[in-house]
Amino acid sequence: MSIIVNNIKKGFNGTEILKDISFEFEKGKTNCIIGQSGSGKSVLTKCIVGLYEVDSGEVIYGGENFSSMNKAERKHIRTQIGMLFQGSALFDSSNVEENVMFPLKMFSNMSKEEMLDRVNFCLKRVELENTNHLYPSEISGGMQKRVAIARAIALNPQYLFCDEPNSGLDPKTSIVIDNLIYDLTKEYDITTVVITHDMNSVMEIGENIMYIHEGQNWWTGDKRSIVTTDNKEIGDFVYASKFMKQLRGKLS
Amino acid sequence: MNLFEHIGRFILMIGQAFKKPEKWSVLRKNIVIEINTIGISSLSIVALLSLFMGAVMVIQTAANIDSPLIPAYTVGFATRQSMILEFSSTMICLILAGKVGSNIASEIGTMRLTEQIDALEVMGVNSINHLVLPKILASLFIFPFIVLISMGLGLIGGGLIGTQTGIITLEKYIMGLQYYFDPFSITYSLIKTLFFAFFIATIPSYFGYYVNPSGGALEVGKSGTKSVVASSMTILLINLIITYFLLL
Numbered sequence: 035m036s037i038i039v040n041n042i043k044k045g046f047n048g049t050e051i052l053k054d055i056s057f058e059f060e061k062g063k064t065n066c067i068i069g070q071s072g073s074g075k076s077v078l079t080k081c082i083v084g085l086y087e088v089d090s091g092e093v094i095y096g097g098e099n100f101s102s103m104n105k106a107e108r109k110h111i112r113t114q115i116g117m118l119f120q121g122s123a124l125f126d127s128s129n130v131e132e133n134v135m136f137p138l139k140m141f142s143n144m145s146k147e148e149m150l151d152r153v154n155f156c157l158k159r160v161e162l163e164n165t166n167h168l169y170p171s172e173i174s175g176g177m178q179k180r181v182a183i184a185r186a187i188a189l190n191p192q193y194l195f196c197d198e199p200n201s202g203l204d205p206k207t208s209i210v211i212d213n214l215i216y217d218l219t220k221e222y223d224i225t226t227v228v229i230t231h232d233m234n235s236v237m238e239i240g241e242n243i244m245y246i247h248e249g250q251n252w253w254t255g256d257k258r259s260i261v262t263t264d265n266k267e268i269g270d271f272v273y274a275s276k277f278m279k280q281l282r283g284k285l286s
Numbered sequence: 287m288n289l290f291e292h293i294g295r296f297i298l299m300i301g302q303a304f305k306k307p308e309k310w311s312v313l314r315k316n317i318v319i320e321i322n323t324i325g326i327s328s329l330s331i332v333a334l335l336s337l338f339m340g341a342v343m344v345i346q347t348a349a350n351i352d353s354p355l356i357p358a359y360t361v362g363f364a365t366r367q368s369m370i371l372e373f374s375s376t377m378i379c380l381i382l383a384g385k386v387g388s389n390i391a392s393e394i395g396t397m398r399l400t401e402q403i404d405a406l407e408v409m410g411v412n413s414i415n416h417l418v419l420p421k422i423l424a425s426l427f428i429f430p431f432i433v434l435i436s437m438g439l440g441l442i443g444g445g446l447i448g449t450q451t452g453i454i455t456l457e458k459y460i461m462g463l464q465y466y467f468d469p470f471s472i473t474y475s476l477i478k479t480l481f482f483a484f485f486i487a488t489i490p491s492y493f494g495y496y497v498n499p500s501g502g503a504l505e506v507g508k509s510g511t512k513s514v515v516a517s518s519m520t521i522l523l524i525n526l527i528i529t530y531f532l533l534l
Contacts (some may be wrong), residue, residue: 083408123405126396137409140308181410193409 035096036061037082037225042091051077053249054091055238064223064226064239070271075229078092078246079197082227083115084108084225095193112168113141116186118215120198122178123204130157131166134184141189156184160214176207180214187218194218194226212238233272236260239242245271289433296492300307302414302420303488315464316420316435317427322388324487328400329435331385332378336369336436339377340443343368348453361454362462365444367471370501374436374474376525379482383517387490390421394494395506403495414495421487429483430476474532480523 037059044052051074059065067075080086082093084100092101095111103111105161124133138144144152147280157163160180169170170178179199196215200208216239219226230236236243245253247262247267256265260272305515307313347364394417397403406413441463448454454462490513497509 080404085404085407109410112408115408115410117405117408119405120400121400123401125402126400139312140409140411 035225037193038094039078039229040092041081042076042078042081042093043089044086045089050089051249054166054250055246055251056091057244057251057254059225059227060226060242062219062223063241063245064216064228066236066237066240067244067246068231068233068240068271069227069229069252070159070231073246075231075246075247076197079122079195079227083117083195084112113137113189114192116189116191116194118179118182118186118194118196118199119213120201122170122175122182124178124181129169130162130169130173130181130185133181134188137185137189149178154186155185156188157181159187160184160216162281175202176204179211180278181202183211183214183218187222190222192224194224196226196228196230198230198232199228200230200232205234206285208232208235209238292492293498294295296488297417297476299414299492299495302412302487303418305310305412305415307415307419308411312416313420313423316464317424320420321394321428323408324424325391325432325490328382328385328432331381332436333439335378335381335509336374336439337446337512339368340365340371340440340445341447343373343440344444344448344453344459345451348448350366354467358454358458359462359465361448362444362459363465366441366467367441369436369444370471370475374433374440375478375482378433378436379479379486380518382429382432383482383486383521386425386436386485387513388510390487391494391497391510392506394491395509398495398497398500399499416493418488418491421491422484422506425483426480429479429486430493432476433479434472437475439518440442450458453496454483474528477532478528481523482527485524488518489513 038057040056041057042052042055043050044206055078056073064166065236067078069075077086081088086095088101092099095114098111100108100111125136128136131150132240133151134203136154138149138152142149152164154163157165160183162177162184164182165173170181172180176242178257180189194215199211199215201210213234215226218224222280228235228239239284240257240260243257243260247253253260253263261269263269263275341401344361344364347361351360394403397417403413403417406416445456445459448459449456490510493513493516494506498505502509
């Protein structure tokens with residue numbers, strides 16, 4: 035099921051951050067929201083998952099208008115959402131097993147054994163077997179991201195949101211996380227939304243890309259078209275460094 | 287935000303906290319954890335303070351009685367009244383407002399800063415209910431016990447110092463403790479404690495939950511300070527109101 039955002043506007047203290055954004059996040063694809071820092075990517079994401087209420091416009095999950103629902107009505111949609119936060123957002127006082135088990139405890143009627151099986155399955159899927167009893171402070175940033183992904187997929191979500199999944203990670207670990215997100219999207223045929231400004235990540239997994247500039251949907255396309263587009267803003271973003279500009283010159 | 291906006295948002299938060307929990311089993315487990323964090327871990331400081339305060343009260347009372355017409359057991363009587371009516375409830379709760387309050391504010395504030403609260407909300411968990419309700423219920427349950435323990439230890443501390451230094455004999459001290467004892471004074475103290483417990487759990491939760499995440503660690507520190515000041519002032523105000531209505 036896809037996610038459609040229609041004419042979303044959002045402002046804070048009189049400053050308009052999102053200016054009439056519309057886009058369709060397609061099912062079974064890794065949809066990327068890219069843009070410079072401060073362009074409104076995170077605000078848009080928080081509007082889509084309901085952490086912020088939109089000023090106008092609508093967010094539609096699989097045909098259901100999420101924006102017009104009240105808190106209780108949203109619950110069944112929320113249980114279909116998994117989210118990987120920029121800082122992983124693992125619960126510090128809980129170990130890896132308890133973190134992954136948390137959504138199962140809250141929203142499933144599984145027995146303790148069934149929950150443990152599911153936790154072990156999810157941890158195995160992110161290649162973190164035998165880390166059950168470690169605390170977030172005892173594992174690396176990359177491992178924390180993978181635990182957060184395991185927690186996000188514990189309830190078999192239909193929608194996966196990843197906010198800056200590679201921030202603070204080295205390029206090699208970033209590729210591992212990117213590939214994991216991509217593989218999970220294909221494996222479970224879910225709608226994945228990745229918020230990033232890391233072009234390596236976009237070129238690795240971006241299938242349906244929206245470029246936000248000054249709170250507007252400036253450009254949409256895929257990872258092939260993003261390198262060939264004539265759009266100046268996109269060009270400045272993709273080829274930001276001198277090296278990339280030189281490379282572009284040579285390629286053209 | 288002005289004071290009335292804070293009070294309004296605080297009341298709305300309390301309303302959210304008392305909504306039906308997602309899972310009763312999770313709530314029960316969280317209450318047990320909070321009883322340990324809020325109550326059991328505070329026992330040592332409460333015990334130490336109570337023993338010493340009881341001892342100091344005996345010395346102070348004895349030192350200020352210089353008339354031979356005032357009976358010796360007055361030392362025990364004054365110590366009992368001071369411990370039960372004010373020290374064990376109000377003073378201990380003021381101290382716990384500092385210890386427990388700053389802990390709660392920084393814990394919830396850090397959860398806000400590190401997006402753990404957002405993670406709960408995205409999952410569909412009522413984060414206020416999940417985080418604040420166990421703290422309220424645990425405080426309401428454990429604080430009366432802490433206050434009762436403080437009363438007992440304060441009186442023991444007074445007895446120990448009084449008898450060991452020769453200020454008063456044990457018989458006279460016990461006579462003083464029993465003299466004109468009104469059990470309602472303990473009820474009064476426990477009623478106050480329940481109110482104090484509620485505000486010690488909720489005010490720091492409020493300041494932690496609504497911390498400005500863009501302010502970083504500085505804002506979390508400020509929220510701890512604000513919560514201690516606000517809860518201490520609330521305790522003093524509530525103490526005055528309850529004392530007026532229950533004792534006059």
